Amino acid sequence: MNLVPPFEFHRVVVAPWTTELANYGVMALMSFLVAAACGLVGNYLILRRMALVGDAISHSVLPGIVVAFLATGSRGTVPMFIGAVGAAVVTTLLIEGIHRHSRVKQDAAIGIAFSSLFAIGVILISLFADKVDLDQDCVLNGELPLIPLSPSVELWGIALGPPALVRMAVVLLLSVVGILLFYKELLVGAFDPGLASSLGFRPGWILQGLMVWLSIVVVSAFEAVGAILVIAMLILPGATASLVTDRLGRRMVLSVVHSALSAVLGMHLSVWLDCSPSGAAVVAGSGLFVVAWLFGPHDGVLPRIWRRRRTLEGVIDPAEAEDYPGSGRVIR
């Protein structure tokens, strides 16, 4: 039984960058773009403690996509975006409605809302399997290996790349531009809605904008990683970065670095083990999180144990330890 193939250096490490670049390079680039775009939104979700709303929306875009498919009969970008944004709005309304008009708490409301919508999506897929160019496997896994195979989009005679890749790149670019333009609004909205409204920003609108942004990112990532692994892409980069630094700007940069590393490592992992590339990217990202968890300067498990021992030994005066980096729990 050869479940784990032997580690052939050339096949695993060299070939993807040389002979197989057109294939694996595109896959790694796509998974980087997905993780980077998701990670940027994810930072705000983590700050707002809304990680599980991200979970809910990533599940519930599925019926939105399927309905858009059935309505237009094509996999066009615009109908898919409209379907996903509609589904996200329906999800937030359902969660709010259940939560506000009954005694059911928010966590159970989230669970009920997204599981029902996801179930509707799966049923629609299996009922209209012949009409919808989606299957259950794609919903779970994404179709990362198929992306390099699709014909390239051309603009002014220049081949840009497969449509999903171009779409994801545009979404990432727009996300970066959006963050640069609205950095202040998003920051204040995340930390202090009261201050935001007294400064003349509209916290409600900021939240709605965040939800629309989230749903667009999730739907463009859907093709690559499916509905469930998106959650990892949303949360892992930001969570890893938050173990390393407190500043939001640095977290943003670090989460992009995390995305790049997990994309490349995941690609190599999937070449080596011959397994699902999107799953491998998530495993690599989780591995990076574990590294940050163990060694991170702030909450890292090992530095903390070491600091505690030094403190106990009297090398560091306990009063002095207060100034030690990482002992402050306040996010500046």
Next chain:
Amino acid sequence: MRLRTPNVLLPKSWVACVAVLLLAGVLPVSAAKIGDMAETDWRTQAVRFLTLSDPAVRYALAGTALLGVACGLLGGFLVVRRMALVGDALSHAVLPGVALGFLWNMSKDPVAIFVGATIAGLLGTGTVFLITRTTRLKEDSALGMVLAGFFGAGLCLMSMFQRLPSGGKAGIDKFLFGQAAALGPGDVRLMAVVTLLVVMVLGVAYKEFLLVSFDPGFAQVSALPTRWLQHLLMLLLAFSVVIALQAVGVVLVSAMLITPAATAYLLTDRMHRLLLIGALLGLVSGVSGAFFSFLGTNLPTGPFMVLSASGLFVLAFFLSPSRGLVPRWWRSRGQRVRIARENTLKAVYQILEDEAFRRDSISLRELAEKRRVTLEAAGGEARSLRRAEFATLDDETVCLTPSGWQRAAAIVRNHRLWELYLTHAAQVAPDHVHDDAEKIEHVLGEDAVRQLERRLQFADTDPHGKPIPGVHAVHGPSPAARPGKPTGYGGNR
């Protein structure tokens, strides 16, 4: 007792009715598919299901019923403790364990998969606990990461099996969305054992679990092994998730924990009833999910089960007698109407009082002026009084009936008594008591009124010098209808 005998027949006819309704609901969907799957007509499938002629049907039915009971019971604890999404993370985290259990002897061995999945699920919840304990990340981020990280690892393992020569894939993909038809006797036996275990543990240690869930501090000082009970609960949860996997699927199994229990939460306040109702609803949604997925070929069971559970939730959300949106709206509407009528009655009383009850009726215009509303609105208020038989309305003249008079006097009495009480007992300035009395006058019961009267030593004048209507006014006829007066009620001029 003889009257009750027809009830024995009721369940059967009821089931038949529901089945017909359900079939009617599925009809258009099936019609769209009928061309490509002529061999499995949904009607023959439904008959096969309902007659239980097929052993696969019997296994599916037993399995889904068992898992519904186990998940519905344990979900109650998650829902009341705001841990619903722990169930979500737990259910996604079992996937790598399923894959490894499958690897054990490269077949769908229920026990190996059970053990592997339970271990993975517990590892997942343990990781969530560790992350929230040792880092600044909040629970939601930790849950999301563990959920997706474990799930990704599971997907990797499963995709590695797919290329193994032993045809490892056979059956394992059913774990993602669930296929009740694939349940075998071994699976059902395991499900029965686990469900029995869950029921027994909850039956024996119900009181302890209740205490640990609602008041861990008190549980601790009562010398209960709080931590062990929590671990035991988590273990039982992992068990019930794992037995549900094959029929519901990894992705949606959390809904079977959350939705039936949340539905029960809308129906009752008592924990033991919540658990029982949750188990019953879980059973119903499990069985109906199996039924629906059986109607077509290759329909996954999990989504149908979840939708049935969600349908029940929607019903309870709108129609639950105590907390449903519709009954609540109905009740609050009844209350709003009553308060509006009482305010109109009070206005009529005050107009009559200003003229020392010399008249028996007022005009709509006077009412409109007193209430500060338009003439049309005053007419609407008067018609509302007439509907409740509190007043007659004749040619723009409003005349209180005896019951209307009594109600009006009672409201005015409540108002003035309360004002007096506030100024006397609570030392509130007399010009500050009106707004409070405006609210309380509608809800003071007769008992409270007796108490107030006694405390205020049957005072008969309110802080503003107006008389408080006494027993004679409240329970007697209107002054206009007393002997010696020229008019009676109802315009008998």
